[in-house]
Amino acid sequence: MENYEMIIGTTDFGEKLEKISVVNPFTQKEIAHVPKGGEQEAVRAVDEAHKAFPEWAALSAYERSGLLMKWHELIERDKEDLAKTMTLEQGKPTKEAIGEIEYANDFNKWYAEEGKRLYGETIPATHHNKRMIVTKQPVGVVAAITPWNFPAAMITRKVAPAIAVGCTVVIKPSSQTPLTAIKLVRLALEAGIPEGVVNVVTGDSKAISDAWLEDGRVKKITFTGSTEVGRSLMKKASDTVKKVSLELGGLAPAIVMDDSDLEKAADGVIATKFRNAGQTCVCANRIYVQESIVDEFTKIFTEKVKALKTGDGLVEGTQIGPLVDEKAIEKVEKHVQDALGKGAKVVTGGKKLEGLVYEPTVLTGVTEEMLCMNEETFGPVAPISTFKTEEEAIQRANDTIYGLAAYLFTENLSRGIRMSEQLEYGIVGLNDGSPSSAQAPFGGFKQSGLGREGGHQGIEEFVEVKYISIGL
Ligand SMILES: NC(=O)C1=CN([C@@H]2O[C@H](COP(=O)(O)OP(=O)(O)OC[C@H]3O[C@@H](n4cnc5c(N)ncnc54)[C@H](O)[C@@H]3O)[C@@H](O)[C@H]2O)C=CC1
Numbered sequence: 001m002e003n004y005e006m007i008i009g010t011t012d013f014g015e016k017l018e019k020i021s022v023v024n025p026f027t028q029k030e031i032a033h034v035p036k037g038g039e040q041e042a043v044r045a046v047d048e049a050h051k052a053f054p055e056w057a058a059l060s061a062y063e064r065s066g067l068l069m070k071w072h073e074l075i076e077r078d079k080e081d082l083a084k085t086m087t088l089e090q091g092k093p094t095k096e097a098i099g100e101i102e103y104a105n106d107f108n109k110w111y112a113e114e115g116k117r118l119y120g121e122t123i124p125a126t127h128h129n130k131r132m133i134v135t136k137q138p139v140g141v142v143a144a145i146t147p148w149n150f151p152a153a154m155i156t157r158k159v160a161p162a163i164a165v166g167c168t169v170v171i172k173p174s175s176q177t178p179l180t181a182i183k184l185v186r187l188a189l190e191a192g193i194p195e196g197v198v199n200v201v202t203g204d205s206k207a208i209s210d211a212w213l214e215d216g217r218v219k220k221i222t223f224t225g226s227t228e229v230g231r232s233l234m235k236k237a238s239d240t241v242k243k244v245s246l247e248l249g250g251l252a253p254a255i256v257m258d259d260s261d262l263e264k265a266a267d268g269v270i271a272t273k274f275r276n277a278g279q280t281c282v283c284a285n286r287i288y289v290q291e292s293i294v295d296e297f298t299k300i301f302t303e304k305v306k307a308l309k310t311g312d313g314l315v316e317g318t319q320i321g322p323l324v325d326e327k328a329i330e331k332v333e334k335h336v337q338d339a340l341g342k343g344a345k346v347v348t349g350g351k352k353l354e355g356l357v358y359e360p361t362v363l364t365g366v367t368e369e370m371l372c373m374n375e376e377t378f379g380p381v382a383p384i385s386t387f388k389t390e391e392e393a394i395q396r397a398n399d400t401i402y403g404l405a406a407y408l409f410t411e412n413l414s415r416g417i418r419m420s421e422q423l424e425y426g427i428v429g430l431n432d433g434s435p436s437s438a439q440a441p442f443g444g445f446k447q448s449g450l451g452r453e454g455g456h457q458g459i460e461e462f463v464e465v466k467y468i469s470i471g472l
């Protein structure tokens with residue numbers, strides 16, 4: 001079994017520590033183990049990042065860009081191996097894992113360029129004997145805490161902008177999917193990104209994050225994961241007034257209007273609902289279909305759902321792999337049973353298959369008091385609820401504490417723009433089930449997060465703005 005160590009400064013670290021098992025969700029077999037680090041390793045990583053910061057920040061944006069692009073090249077070189085590792089530890093089909101590695105690498109390429117466009121400004125002074133300039137400087141050491149569902153993209157979506165502007169980073173990946181993160185940072189070192197610029201600590205998430213939150217040298221926490229954990233990190237970060245970026249949970253509505261192209265709408269809802277077996281924060285969790293077309297839409301949609309191939313993510317052609325663990329299966333089953341108990345009907349699916357795979361499921365007759373309409377299901381279950389009017393659809397879609405992504409299908413452009421503007425979400429897919437991309441800002445309204453990742457906005461999260469007033 002391959003041995004993985006943490007990367008703190010130089011190379012492998014932590015071989016003497018207790019180990020954490022990394023398990024293949026489909027076979028439930030141990031595939032590797034990583035050290036169970038804690039406070040001491042967390043502090044050591046900040047020591048290394050703090051030490052590396054001055055020299056890394058002193059490089060030009062062009063020098064850092066060149067190293068980011070070398071990292072990009074090595075990730076591209078090892079794409080197949082990285083994808084296989086991701087499938088083994090997280091379960092997503094290898095074809096989807098390849099897609100995630102490419103998406104993750106897009107952030108490296110995008111921020112290798114954005115770092116060169118971090119413009120300042122001059123401001124006309126009131127008095128002739130003054131000059132006013134505004135510059136941007138890297139915040140310093142950044143702590144990144146990432147989830148299991150996108151083991152590569154959630155790493156580079158934070159690390160790429162941070163190091164492009166001159167920050168250094170300490171990362172705590174999910175203990176369920178640490179291997180991809182370790183492999184990515186090994187490649188960063190191979191690319192010539194200096195030791196200490198990017199570090200990976202594996203282990204006790206609470207002990208590690210508490211150490212980083214209490215450490216005055218850590219200037220920024222960037223977190224992707226559940227809203228519950230995000231809230232607790234934000235509270236603790238206030239003790240040292242740390243900058244915080246949060247990408248949290250979502251409860252995405254997908255609205256299908258009576259003037260939509262039903263084939264296009266069904267394809268779009270499939271794309272958002274069943275990506276990563278429904279385990280993304282932007283998956284459609286609630287599907288609202290206008291009453292007059294619900295039977296026709298459900299027929300078209302269900303045929304497509306039935307055609308989805310389930311199984312081991314390593315097997316060619318698999319489209320729906322296993323959920324990440326037993327707890328995830330239990331939550332999905334709880335949502336399905338709750339809906340059935342309150343009057344919903346199963347049109348297809350509704351069963352747990354081998355290897356933690358849950359059958360792609362379509363429910364109809366869904367109503368607002370069901371759990372699947374109020375909690376993230378984080379699984380391949382599509383609950384269909386009907387509505388009468390545009391106003392009702394907007395009101396129900398917005399009636400949640402979440403505001404990450406929403407989807408709307410209509411062929412009427414004015415209606416599409418009007419409704420997109422009324423949806424209280426940071427991301428709207430208008431006739432598009434796959435909006436996420438490196439060049440666009442990703443983030444939520446309300447309790448789905450703070451700040452944006454991706455796009456030119458994503459780089460601003462890692463800089464301080466400095467105003468220099470010059471007396472002549
Ligand atoms: N908005 C977004 O971009 C995303 C949101 N999510 C949300 O996260 C959840 C699923 O991902 P999970 O990894 O299970 O979320 P999670 O919040 O349990 O874990 C996320 C990360 O935080 C760490 N963590 C867990 N408890 C912690 C604590 N008390 N203190 C410090 N760190 C802690 C975990 O080890 C992991 O590295 C879902 O709610 C999903 O919607 C997940 C991915 C992306």
Ligand SMILES: O=C(O)[C@H](O)CS(=O)(=O)O
Nearest residue numbers: 149150279280281282436
């Ligand atoms: O973790 C997630 O769910 C991702 O943020 C979704 S995406 O950026 O890959 O669309």
